[in-house]
Amino acid sequence: MADYYKRLGVEKDSDADTIKKAYRKLAMEYHPDRNSSPDAEENFKRVTEAYEVLRDPEQRQLYDRFGEAGIKRSAGGGPAGGFGGFDFADAFEVFMREFGGMGFGDIFGGRASRTSGPRRGGDLKLRLKVSLEEAARGVERGVKIKVLDSCSRCGGSGAEPGTAPERCGTCNGAGEVRQVQRSMLGQFVSVRPCPDCGGAGERILSPCSECSGEGRVRIDRTVQLQVPAGVSTDDYLKLSGRGNAGRGGGPRGDVLVLVEVESDPRFQRVGDDLVYNLAVTMSQAALGADIEVPTIIDGNAMLKIPQGIQSGQALRLRGRGMPRLRDSGRGDQVVRVLVWTPTSLTREERDLLEQLREVESEPPEPDTEEPGFWERVKRAFTA
């Protein structure tokens, strides 16, 4: 047998005020608009059913004496031991009757107010492609958007000037209609925008000739975007209040700009660092050299290749990488030096290399000399 006191977590001799408070707390917890767990609706229904009996002194007395059988509703006639036809629609009705006038409608998106009255306009989302160099410098861009503006002819009401909208008879101005469907799983209540007024709660008999009754018109506008230096792909720019105008005088939405930084054939971005691959000849690697390398925004930089550099070794040009978006300073340009072995030789090169072979020393055995060299080889293969 269902214990309604237990369901609400109250004592058998609790007063009406305590019961109401207990119900309110549980209903708020289980309300399907706030609680997405699968049994939230069932729990909401159960605590509401219990409350509905215990709040009424007569029902409560019957329940105390005869249990559920004493308060079985005549209407509905649910399955034996079930809820006697008490379904979610009933539960919701009880909840709104008790708390609907206390601002809880707003917390839950207000079933009725959700579809009528002023509403915030939609956000506009757009993608913006910038080159890696633009991302490094920062860039200002004018971007064309199609945005909904309040109609100036009707002032956003949607009604032809001189006429007024009329309350919708289908939904009585609520803007929504409820449908109860019965299925094997029980009753299913769906709430949907009123088909006759589209959720506005009122109908426009003489639509504005400019906006056809929508109250808003789509216009082309150019917005200036300030892309800060250091942005990365998937960073967002947000222009607050620059999106679509709201219905019925509601606030404007935002413009959200999703940045996409195009890849650059020269540089590979790793966080705030830029990796540049530099091929050097065998003699440059052995003897050392000064080589010009391109940077992202500082022109060419002179890089000193130390003598004896190994293939794969990295050199850093400090502060020549990407600006840090949320910090000062810039990352580094990492120059990865790769020793290029010639694939075809001139006669002279062949002669010189053969002479070199006669006199050059052997490369090191693994893990003997040149530990730095073998460390780097290991790292190159595990990276």
Ligand SMILES: [Zn+2]
């Ligand atoms: Zn208009």
Ligand SMILES: [Zn+2]
């Ligand atoms: Zn309607």
